[in-house]
Amino acid sequence: MSKVGVELRSRIYAVVTRVPEGTVATYGQIAELADTGPRQVGGALATLPTGTECPWHRVVNSQGRISQRSETGEAEALQQSRLEDEGVEFQNGRIDLDVYRWEG
């Protein structure tokens, strides 16, 4: 159970919030900007409520796919919906990172 310190979480949220609409960032990318490991990023987002204002849906794994978390895949579909709504195209259930990857 990866629990994340509140301070580290704040740092990760701050980075995620910087991801502009219509683009996506990988966990590794967020981790690097937050000066931590990718696992911590996932852990931090895991504690995030689904109804938050934080654009957690713009964070995907290095393959441009939505990572499945421990709980229901409900939010997973929501994530894809939100991204598509922002103009991010899914090809075969996956995002083309060469096009939509956020250039910090």
Added chain:
DNA sequence: CGTTTGACTGGCC
């Protein structure tokens, strides 16, 4: 203080 656990990643086969 050593072990366990994750919404991960990259390299290898």
Added chain:
DNA sequence: TGGCCAGCCAAAC
């Protein structure tokens, strides 16, 4: 192309 292995970070036990 796709699955497996080892490395990675931080916190709870």
